[in-house]
Structures are given as structure tokens and as C-alpha cells.
Amino acid sequence: xxxxxxxxEHCVGCKSCELACAVAHSESxxxxxAVLESQPPRKRVFVExxxxxxxPLQCRQCSDKPCVRACIAGAMHLxxxxxxxxxxxxxxxxxxxxxxxxxxxxxxxxPDRHVVKCDxxxxxxxxxxxxSACPTRALQWxxxxxxxxxxxxxxxxxxxxxxxxxx
Amino acid sequence: xxxxxxxxxAALDLLKKAAKDGIETVWDRYEAQQPQCGFGSLGICCxxxxxxxxxxxxxxxxxxxxxxGATVDVIVARNLLRQVAAGAAAHVDHAYDAVEAxxxxxQGKINYPIKDKNKLRTIAAGLxxxxxxxxxxxxxxxxxxxxxxxxxxxxxxxxxxxMAHAPKERIAVWKDLGILPRNPDREIREALxxxxxxxxxxxxxxxxxxxxxxxxDGYAGLKLATDMQDILFGSPTPVVTEANLGVLKSDYVxxxxxxxxxxxxxxxxxWAKTLSTEAQSVGAQGIQVAGICCSGNxxxxxxxxxxxxxxxxxxxxxxxxxxxxxxxxxxxxxPSLAQVAxxxxxxxxxTMPIVKIPGATHIPFSLENADEAAQVIVRKALTAYTKRDxxxxxxxxHRSTIMAGFSVEAISAALAHLDADQPLKPLVDNIxxxxxxxxxxxxxxxxxxxxxxxxxxxxxxELLKNNVLVVATGCSAHALxxxxxxxxxxxxxxxxxxxxxxxxxVGEAAGLGAPLPPVLHMGSxxxxxxxxxxxxxxxxxxxxxxxxxxxxxxAPEPQHEKALSIGTWAVTMGLTTHLGVxxxxxxGKQVTELLTQGLTEVIGGKFYVETDPLLAAxxxxxxxxxxxxxxxxxx
Numbered sequence: 001x002x003x004x005x006x007x008x009e010h011c012v013g014c015k016s017c018e019l020a021c022a023v024a025h026s027e028s029x030x031x032x033x034a035v036l037e038s039q040p041p042r043k044r045v046f047v048e049x050x051x052x053x054x055x056p057l058q059c060r061q062c063s064d065k066p067c068v069r070a071c072i073a074g075a076m077h078l079x080x081x082x083x084x085x086x087x088x089x090x091x092x093x094x095x096x097x098x099x100x101x102x103x104x105x106x107x108x109x110x111p112d113r114h115v116v117k118c119d120x121x122x123x124x125x126x127x128x129x130x131x132s133a134c135p136t137r138a139l140q141w142x143x144x145x146x147x148x149x150x151x152x153x154x155x156x157x158x159x160x161x162x163x164x165x166x167x
Numbered sequence: 168x169x170x171x172x173x174x175x176x177a178a179l180d181l182l183k184k185a186a187k188d189g190i191e192t193v194w195d196r197y198e199a200q201q202p203q204c205g206f207g208s209l210g211i212c213c214x215x216x217x218x219x220x221x222x223x224x225x226x227x228x229x230x231x232x233x234x235x236g237a238t239v240d241v242i243v244a245r246n247l248l249r250q251v252a253a254g255a256a257a258h259v260d261h262a263y264d265a266v267e268a269x270x271x272x273x274q275g276k277i278n279y280p281i282k283d284k285n286k287l288r289t290i291a292a293g294l295x296x297x298x299x300x301x302x303x304x305x306x307x308x309x310x311x312x313x314x315x316x317x318x319x320x321x322x323x324x325x326x327x328x329x330m331a332h333a334p335k336e337r338i339a340v341w342k343d344l345g346i347l348p349r350n351p352d353r354e355i356r357e358a359l360x361x362x363x364x365x366x367x368x369x370x371x372x373x374x375x376x377x378x379x380x381x382x383x384d385g386y387a388g389l390k391l392a393t394d395m396q397d398i399l400f401g402s403p404t405p406v407v408t409e410a411n412l413g414v415l416k417s418d419y420v421x422x423x424x425x426x427x428x429x430x431x432x433x434x435x436x437x438w439a440k441t442l443s444t445e446a447q448s449v450g451a452q453g454i455q456v457a458g459i460c461c462s463g464n465x466x467x468x469x470x471x472x473x474x475x476x477x478x479x480x481x482x483x484x485x486x487x488x489x490x491x492x493x494x495x496x497x498x499x500x501x502p503s504l505a506q507v508a509x510x511x512x513x514x515x516x517x518t519m520p521i522v523k524i525p526g527a528t529h530i531p532f533s534l535e536n537a538d539e540a541a542q543v544i545v546r547k548a549l550t551a552y553t554k555r556d557x558x559x560x561x562x563x564x565h566r567s568t569i570m571a572g573f574s575v576e577a578i579s580a581a582l583a584h585l586d587a588d589q590p591l592k593p594l595v596d597n598i599x600x601x602x603x604x605x606x607x608x609x610x611x612x613x614x615x616x617x618x619x620x621x622x623x624x625x626x627x628x629e630l631l632k633n634n635v636l637v638v639a640t641g642c643s644a645h646a647l648x649x650x651x652x653x654x655x656x657x658x659x660x661x662x663x664x665x666x667x668x669x670x671x672x673v674g675e676a677a678g679l680g681a682p683l684p685p686v687l688h689m690g691s692x693x694x695x696x697x698x699x700x701x702x703x704x705x706x707x708x709x710x711x712x713x714x715x716x717x718x719x720x721x722a723p724e725p726q727h728e729k730a731l732s733i734g735t736w737a738v739t740m741g742l743t744t745h746l747g748v749x750x751x752x753x754x755g756k757q758v759t760e761l762l763t764q765g766l767t768e769v770i771g772g773k774f775y776v777e778t779d780p781l782l783a784a785x786x787x788x789x790x791x792x793x794x795x796x797x798x799x800x801x802x
Binding site for chain 1 (some may be wrong): 205209
């Protein structure tokens with residue numbers, strides 16, 4: 001199964017993912033349409049930085065699901081079809097319990113005292129909008145093992161370089 | 168999908184060849200650029216100081232101001248003003264070169280004879296100079312002195328070229344708004360100053376400054392350049408030739424002129440004729456010169472040189488494998504041409520000190536060495552012909568007959584066959600009685616975001632069907648020429664019944680034996696001044712403001728900053744000005760509102776953005792009908 005993974009060293013902090021995320025959750029689904037909507041669409045990905053490293057952060061879909069366990073209204077739930085944690089907007093009562101327990105700060109306030117978070121673009125039939133929008137491929141929609149394999153190969157290359165230098 | 172790239176059959180044909188030959192084109196690079204930055208697309212990124220870059224969150228969750236405190240509308244307005252000033256700078260620089268050429272020609276220092284003495288006298292008289300018995304060269308120097316005085320104006324007085332040529336009603340409007348430009352160079356400098364860090368923070372003031380740049384563009388750029396070029400090279404008269412890459416010939420040396428300023432291309436045409444006998448010595452039948460972009464339009468209008476193609480297909484011209492040399496001057500020249508040319512035998516030749524491309528051969532052009540440079544360039548093409556690879560040659564068999572050369576003088580001359588004393592009367596009468604619903608000027612570029620030529624052609628067909636007369640310049644004119652909208656058959660196929668009757672009557676009276684084309688080719692992008700002159704003349708004849716006329720402008724596929732400055736000028740002239748591609752301003756609601764509505768109240772014109780060709784045609788027709796109603800004319 002593909003996951004939303006990040007090569008933070010490729011993130012230049014352009015925030016294109018944030019814009020694309022908001023547009024993907026707008027009525028019109030287009031940039032020029034979205035900026036004219038009376039209710040501005042909300043982004044669900046946040047480019048955070050400490051000044052040296054940038055990281056586009058969104059719901060990590062943790063398997064222990066603290067947000068689901070904390071939800072008193074049954075709004076935050078595991079969708080049996082997709083295996084993803086999603087919000088049922090009709091049930092959310094705005095108690096913010098999920099916001100407090102999320103270790104990543106990936107759940108935020110939406111309109112009408114409801115929470116919003118990354119839904120992995122479940123309405124879209126293609127890869128998540130933030131991934132499509134990333135100009136440097138820092139955001140990837142990829143199998144975990146493939147992502148890891150790339151890392152392993154890169155480590156081998158690095159080792160070879162180090163050995164060559166040592167000789 | 169190939170069909171999403173262009174509607175031009177020659178371009179589609181060559182795109183297949185490009186893929187086979189492994190050539191990367193503008194469309195490939197456009198795809199590689201996806202997705203394009205949303206902040207840039209909305210105009211809400213500021214890079215004017217190096218505390219930045221700053222971006223505003225268009226959805227209100229993130230920053231609402233830049234580091235300095237600039238609001239989103241200030242950022243959008245500053246960006247727009249810089250873009251329009253850059254467009255104006257390109258045209259004023261072009262015009263300055265032409266003034267310089269007229270000066271040196273009049274002094275006898277360069278080999279450029281002054282061809283249109285009538286135009287010289289008309290311009291001189293309009294500037295208030297005594298044009299009666301003066302020697303041509305002396306009079307030309309007087310005219311040059313006025314143009315130079317504008318560029319060196321140290322006072323608060325407005326540009327003389329504007330005051331002499333703009334409608335009085337418009338001048339009053341611009342004066343009231345405080346946007347009459349003084350010295351064009353000073354205004355462009357001021358725009359850069361006004362938009363630098365810690366300067367103007369009032370979006371309204373910035374938009375008015377943008378309108379002022381439109382006037383700089385219109386009068387110190389477009390109008391000045393056309394006037395100088397007409398005096399030097401002659402005012403265009405109707406010519407018949409062909410358009411599209413099928414004009415290249417397999418057994419001729421093919422030499423393409425590409426760019427915007429005719430100072431070099433005129434010489435190329437001249438020397439290609441003179442040296443045509445040398446073509447036989449390399450085994451060719453002769454030398455075929457053809458044009459891309461506005462250098463192409465300039466030599467088409469005055470010399471009847473065929474059009475090769477427009478902006479987006481410039482690389483594909485080389486992909487034919489049959490272009491022996493492509494000589495470029497300034498503006499709209501893709502740097503990628505060098506890479507494409509490297510895959511064929513084509514000599515890519517740059518000529519200007521401010522346009523050098525690694526990989527191209529640079530042959531410096533100056534007015535003093537024009538004949539020598541032109542000969543060297545033509546001979547380079549002859550030599551390259553011998554290096555052609557027959558395996559790589561494919562000339563698409565697509566070309567359309569076109570009639571071009573419709574300067575205001577040429578249109579007046581054609582109409583004078585119907586009314587010698589008042590040539591504009593037949594045109595105005597037919598607008599008044601509704602045979603011609605109105606006039607739309609289509610101008611500007613191709614933009615890779617739009618299927619090449621599609622917007623130009625589909626919108627214009629709809630306008631013609633509704634009896635709207637269309638005049639065109641620039642790459643819009645190329646598109647319409649290629650699509651068969653600039654010949655008599657085009658009138659029969661596409662014009663509404665009453666428009667067709669008028670064009671037939673004028674064509675017959677002018678002795679063409681056929682209708683005038685439904686789209687009149689008025690020249691290059693700087694020749695948008697001809698459209699301005701025509702609109703000014705019609706308004707003067709009727710005694711109304713230009714903003715009252717049932718006339719509109721459209722840039723269906725705008726790409727360049729020049730298109731923005733020309734469009735801004737059209738708005739200051741009081742015209743509704745359509746754009747078929749959304750300009751980077753939507754991030755600023757106040758600025759967007761000013762450009763599309765707010766300005767109308769004070770200036771008469773406005774921008775109208777519509778990205779669907781048929782809806783755009785309908786929108787323009789609605790606008791024309793409203794103006795007709797206001798004038799008391801039947802719809």
C-alpha cells in the first residue's frame with residue numbers, strides 16, 4: 001500500500017503543497033476558482049521549519065490512532081473500506097480532544113467548529129494533491145519498502161564514495 | 168495529446184517529426200514545469216527586497232502581509248506595474264532604435280533611404296512643424312528632434328508624441344487622473360522606483376501608475392516605432408502572399424527572419440534578392456525569405472514576404488530540416504532555438520548586443536554596417552544549404568493565401584473608392600446601419616497554456632459570423648492568416664451576410680475583383696498603433712470619445728509582458744480589452760476589481776478575462792451591443 005512519505009532534504013519550503021491541498025478541498029477544485037469562493041478552503045498540510053530543515057507535515061495515519069480513541073462523538077473513525085482514519089463531519093462536536101492528542105499537530109480547526117485533517121484526497125482518483133504539486137518530489141506517494149530501498153541504495157553509494165576517498 | 172498542443176496542421180505534423188528526431192519543444196518543457204507555482208500564478212509572491220521572498224496565503228490561514236507590511240493588493244499591484252513597465256520598456260527601446268535610424272538616414276550616414284515622404288510630412292504637420300517646402304532630410308531631422316526631445320524631457324510637460332496624436336477627449340481624461348506621461352524613460356524609471364521596497368503602498372495609486380505605463384507604451388513605444396518605420400521603409404499597401412511553414416521550398420535556400428525590429432530584416436530581404444543568383448552556385452533555385460513573429464509581419468506588410476509561423480512553432484520551423492539560416496533580432500526568441508538548431512544543419516544567427524544565445528553564431532548588426540552584416544548572413548545561409556541532410560527534410564504541405572498590408576492609409580485608400588472626400592464615411596455608415604456590428608482588434612501572442620491558435624481562430628470565427636469586423640496584428644494575425652481567415656474565400660466562408668456584403672462592395676470598388684478578407688492584417692505588435700490611429704480617426708469623424716465606439720480589443724493567447732502593456736494602453740483608450748489567459752492578479756481582490764470594473768468609471772475601458780473562446784466572443788458582442796445602444800444605434 002502506498003503511503004505519503006517525505007524526503008525533507010528536498011523540501012525548499014515553497015508551500016505549493018499547502019496551496020494544492022486547499023484547492024483540492026475547495027468547491028471548484030481550481031486555483032482561480034478557489035480564491036474567489038466565499039468560504040476559503042482549508043489546507044491540511046503544513047510546511048514546518050526550524051530554520052535549517054523544512055518538513056511538510058500532515059496526518060501520519062498512526063496505527064494506534066490516539067485521535068480515534070480520544071473522540072467522544074465517533075466522528076474520528078477508521079474507514080473500513082480504505083483502512084484510513086477519517087473525520088465524519090456530521091458527527092464532529094468541536095471538543096478538540098483529537099487536536100490535543102495528535103502528536104504531530106496535524107488536526108486543525110475548520111469552518112463551523114469542526115476539525116479538519118488530511119484525508120489523503122479520498123475524493124480524488126489520483127495521487128494526493130500535495131504530492132502532485134511538489135516541484136522537487138520531496139512529497140512522495142510510494143510503497144514504504146520502495147522508499148526504504150531507495151534509501152539503502154543511496155547509503156551504498158555513500159559508502160562507496162567514502163571508501164574511494166579513504167583509499 | 169498532440170491535438171491539445173496546436174490546431175495548426177503544419178505544427179501537428181512537425182511535432183510528430185520532433186518526437187521522432189528526439190527534439191524537446193516548448194510543449195515538453197511546459198509539461199515538465201507542471202505543476203506551476205500557485206503563488207506566482209496569483210501574483211502574490213514578492214521578491215523586491217532580500218528580506219523576502221514573501222508570500223501571502225490566498226486562503227487566509229497563513230500570512231496576510233509581507234515582511235515589510237505590504238498587503239496582498241500592494242504586492243499584486245506592484246508586480247503588475249513592473250510587468251507593464253517592462254513591456255513598455257521593450258517597445259520604447261524598439262522605437263528609440265527606429266528614431267536613431269531615421270536620424271542617421273536623414274544625415275546621410277547610413278544606407279537607408281527615406282521611402283515615405285508623405286507620411287513624413289503628415290507626421291511633421293501633426294507635430295506642428297512647417298512641412299510644406301522643406302527638404303526631406305531636413306524635415307526628418309526636425310521630426311527626430313521632437314522624438315528625442317520627448318526622451319530628454321526634463322520638464323513636467325507631457326510626451327509630445329502623445330499630445331499630437333491622442334484624441335483630445337482622452338487627453339482630458341488622462342489629465343484629470345494625473346497619468347499623462349512626461350519623458351517615457353523617466354516614467355519607466357519611476358515605475359521601478361515606485362515599486363521598490365518601502366515605496367507606494369496604495370493599490371489604487373499603483374494601478375493608476377500602471378495605466379500611465381500603458382500610455383508610455385502606446386505613444387512613446389508603439390506609435391513612435393510605427394511612424395518611424397513607415398517613414399523609413401514605407402507605409403504598407405495591400406500585398407498577397409502565403410502563410411504557414413509550407414512556404415519553405417525544398418530546392419531554395421530558406422532564410423527565416425525572426426524577432427521584431429525591421430531595421431535588419433529589411434536589409435536581409437534586400438540582399439536576399441540581390442544575391443539570389445549566387446544561390447545557383449550552391450545548387451539552389453533561389454533564396455526564399457520567410458518570417459516568424461513580428462519581424463515576419465514587418466517584412467510581410469511592406470515587402471510581401473510570406474509568413475513562416477508564429478511564436479509557439481518557432482522551434483518546429485527548424486525541425487523541417489529545411490531552414491538554412493534563422494536570423495533573430497529582439498524579443499520572443501526562445502533560447503531553446505540553439506539546442507534545436509544543433510540537431511540540424513540550421514545556422515542560428517543572433518545579431519543584437521542585448522540578445523546573445525550560446526550555441527548561435529553572433530554577427531553584430533549596426534545601422535552603419537547593415538549592408539555588410541546582411542550579406543554575411545545571406546551567404547551563411549547559402550553555405551548552410553550545402554550541408555542539408557536530405558534524410559532530415561520534411562516540409563509540411565500546408566499554406567494559406569493571405570492578403571495583408573492594411574495600414575490605415577491602405578484602408579482609407581480602399582474606402583476612398585466609395586467616397587473620395589470622406590473615406591471613413593462608408594465604414595462608419597455601415598457600422599451605424601448595423602451591417603457591421605462593431606470592430607474587434609485581436610492582438611498578441613501564442614501562450615503554451617492554450618492550444619496553439621485555437622482561441623484566436625474559434626473566437627474570431629464566432630465574431631465574424633455575427634458581422635463583427637476583425638482587425639489583427641502580431642501572432643494573432645499569424646494564427647488567423649494560417650487558418651484561412653485573411654483571404655476572399657474566408658469572407659465567403661466565415662463572414663455573416665451583411666459583413667460579407669460590405670467587404671464585397673469595398674473589394675469590388677477597390678478593383679480587387681473579390682471581397683476584402685474578413686480579418687484585416689494591420690501589422691506587427693508595435694503596429695497596434697495603427698489600430699489606435701484608426702479608432703482615433705473614427706472617433707474624431709463622429710465627434711465622440713473612443714470609449715463610446717462599438718470597438719473592443721482582445722489578446723486571446725497573451726504570453727509576453729508586452730501584451731500586458733499593449734492591453735493596458737487599450738484600456739486607457741477606453742476599450743473593453745479581453746484576455747484569454749488569466750493574468751497573475753487574482754490573488755489581489757481589490758486590484759482585480761479595479762482592473763475589471765472599477766477603472767471603467769474613471770477611464771471608460773476595462774479588462775475582461777474569459778478563458779473560453781465562444782463565451783469570449785459572446786461577451787465582446789454583448790459589450791459592443793451595449794455601446795451601440797448608448798449611441799442610439801440599432802442592435
